[in-house]
Amino acid sequence: MSQAITKIAIVGGGTAGWLSAAIIAAHHKTNQTQGIQVCLVESSDIPTVGVGEGTWPTMKNTLKEIGIKEAEMFAHCKAVFKQGGKFVDWVHGNGDFYYHPFTVPLGYGRIDLAPYVEDIEQYAVESNFQHHVCEAGLAPRTISEAEYSGQCNYAYHIDAGAFGELLKNHCKQQLNVQHIVDTVEHVTLAADGSIASIELAKTTPIEADLYIDCTGFASMLLGGKLNVPFMKMDKYLFNDSALALQVPYEKADSPIASHTIATAQNAGWIWDIGLTHRRGTGHVYSSEFLSDDEAEQNLRKYLGKAADGLTPRKISFQSGHREKFWEKNCVAVGMAAGFVEPLEATAIMLVEISAKFVAENLPPTKAIMPTVAKRFNQQMRYRWTRIIDFLKLHYMLTKRPEPYWQAHTQEDSIPDSLKEDLAIWGYRGPTNSDFESAVELFPAASYQYVLYGMGFKPDFSQQAHLYQQQQQAQTIIQRNQKITQQMLQTLPSHREYIEKWLASAKTN
Numbered sequence: 402m403s404q405a406i407t408k409i410a411i412v413g414g415g416t417a418g419w420l421s422a423a424i425i426a427a428h429h430k431t432n433q434t435q436g437i438q439v440c441l442v443e444s445s446d447i448p449t450v451g452v453g454e455g456t457w458p459t460m461k462n463t464l465k466e467i468g469i470k471e472a473e474m475f476a477h478c479k480a481v482f483k484q485g486g487k488f489v490d491w492v493h494g495n496g497d498f499y500y501h502p503f504t505v506p507l508g509y510g511r512i513d514l515a516p517y518v519e520d521i522e523q524y525a526v527e528s529n530f531q532h533h534v535c536e537a538g539l540a541p542r543t544i545s546e547a548e549y550s551g552q553c554n555y556a557y558h559i560d561a562g563a564f565g566e567l568l569k570n571h572c573k574q575q576l577n578v579q580h581i582v583d584t585v586e587h588v589t590l591a592a593d594g595s596i597a598s599i600e601l602a603k604t605t606p607i608e609a610d611l612y613i614d615c616t617g618f619a620s621m622l623l624g625g626k627l628n629v630p631f632m633k634m635d636k637y638l639f640n641d642s643a644l645a646l647q648v649p650y651e652k653a654d655s656p657i658a659s660h661t662i663a664t665a666q667n668a669g670w671i672w673d674i675g676l677t678h679r680r681g682t683g684h685v686y687s688s689e690f691l692s693d694d695e696a697e698q699n700l701r702k703y704l705g706k707a708a709d710g711l712t713p714r715k716i717s718f719q720s721g722h723r724e725k726f727w728e729k730n731c732v733a734v735g736m737a738a739g740f741v742e743p744l745e746a747t748a749i750m751l752v753e754i755s756a757k758f759v760a761e762n763l764p765p766t767k768a769i770m771p772t773v774a775k776r777f778n779q780q781m782r783y784r785w786t787r788i789i790d791f792l793k794l795h796y797m798l799t800k801r802p803e804p805y806w807q808a809h810t811q812e813d814s815i816p817d818s819l820k821e822d823l824a825i826w827g828y829r830g831p832t833n834s835d836f837e838s839a840v841e842l843f844p845a846a847s848y849q850y851v852l853y854g855m856g857f858k859p860d861f862s863q864q865a866h867l868y869q870q871q872q873q874a875q876t877i878i879q880r881n882q883k884i885t886q887q888m889l890q891t892l893p894s895h896r897e898y899i900e901k902w903l904a905s906a907k908t909n
């Protein structure tokens with residue numbers, strides 16, 4: 402009889418490792434049943450990457466499913482709401498900006514407002530209230546609304562280190578995950594090429610039925626031992642370096658942005674993520690177009706006095722992903738599977754999606770594992786293609802003159818799949834029918850916000866039917882203005898909301 406799958410060993414204790422452990426253990430109720438055992442090995446000598454503070458709205462469900470209360474997460478991780486991304490200077494570099502908010506446009510799926518918006522770069526302003534909520538520095542809900550709900554869709558900004566701690570404690574105390582602090586020194590293969598065991602520096606070897614490689618850039622199991630090749634994507638996405646710097650707020654009560662701010666620079670962009678106690682910032686750039694010193698100058702210029710006396714940390718990375726993500730009895734999750742620049746916070750979202758797939762499709766025996774692996778690989782390849790296309794869309798329509806930006810507009814730097822989309826969007830804009838896969842990451846709304854925000858107006862002239870809803874479009878645009886006014890009057894300031902809410906959660 403084929404061997405049953407009962408033990409899962411996760412190697413790596415970064416966000417990918419602990420999130421995977423929590424998702425799989427919660428799904429299989431490892432704290433209640435004798436079925437599946439989950440153990441996680443992490444090295445105390447190899448640090449985690451220590452960044453990764455922006456998430457996607459999928460995190461709300463993930464936290465609910467693994468049993469963490471939102472208020473507990475906010476208090477522990479100094480977290481705040483993230484209502485989308487603000488892209489500054491990406492089009493012209495003269496102070497222009499647009500939002501990619503998490504709430505879909507009003508009338509979404511029924512009517513495309515793009516033909517009725519005079520200045521296409523203002524699409525998000527006309528079609529959605531969240532732009533205004535973010536600009537006014539407001540929270541997405543009032544104090545009387547329940548946790549995990551909101552008038553605007555949202556995700557979170559989290560302190561990466563604290564988030565890992567929270568997940569670790571939850572896994573150990575609530576989900577019965579075994580925790581081993583040791584370094585994997587050697588991986589032993591069985592005769593069929595699958596992983597037989599992992600040997601540790603100090604403790605006895607671990608044998609498991611399924612191994613999850615969460616060793617970050619090292620990809621020790623999938624890449625290192627099983628030799629699954631890495632597919633470079635730097636032809637499309639040029640960035641390979643980051644300088645990360647955590648900076649204090651000017652004053653204890655400084656406003657907290659409820660969105661990630663991504664400000665374009667001459668050869669890259671700067672992220673700015675507010676938490677309750679500090680900002681996490683950094684410059685992502687291409688070493689081909691910018692030296693480390695120049696990048697540091699850009700970052701210091703952006704931060705002003707906030708950076709005085711602080712030294713940024715350099716992180717180098719390769720854009721790309723493994724050719725396969727599940728090979729034999731090993732699945733890579735997190736940066737062990739791949740990494741591209743953090744422009745839309747896709748990395749942690751992919752961790753959630755990958756771990757959910759493993760949890761929901763965990764094969765009962767080894768015999769069926771190749772079939773599950775094949776499906777996982779197909780889905781993940783599709784997701785990576787979509788992510789790369791979506792990120793590239795942020796670059797390829799720029800009108801900035803610098804060599805880095807112009808290189809992003811060159812035909813041979815644009816994936817064929819994105820060129821095909823653009824050919825169609827040239828006359829009718831993105832719609833849900835472009836994104837029909839059951840495994841879509843970004844809805845058509847996300848493409849609309851970025852495409853139009855970057856100033857791309859389809860030539861709707863041959864599509865007369867798109868202009869026949871004038872009355873309805875005006876009604877929706879006016880409704881948006883009305884809702885915006887209501888929200889601006891009723892939603893509390895972001896910082897004020899978090900402080901009040903956490904104080905009341907403590908006393909309850």
Ligand SMILES: Cc1cc2nc3c(=O)[nH]c(=O)nc-3n(C[C@H](O)[C@H](O)[C@H](O)COP(=O)(O)OP(=O)(O)OC[C@H]3O[C@@H](n4cnc5c(N)ncnc54)[C@H](O)[C@@H]3O)c2cc1C
Pocket residue numbers: 412413414415416417418442443444445446447448449450451452453454455456561583584585586615616617618619621643645683716718734735736737743745746747748749750
């Ligand atoms: C500059 C930058 C900014 C980012 N911003 C975002 C963002 O805003 N949003 C987002 O979603 N993502 C972001 N990411 C990605 C995000 O940080 C990662 O996806 C996330 O932290 C998961 O990392 P990881 O757990 O895969 O790897 P790591 O954090 O590197 O963890 C690797 C783990 O493996 C362990 N390990 C390694 N080798 C061994 C061994 N031999 N034995 C035992 N243990 C071992 C280490 O001890 C560590 O615990 C960013 C990444 C970078 C580089």
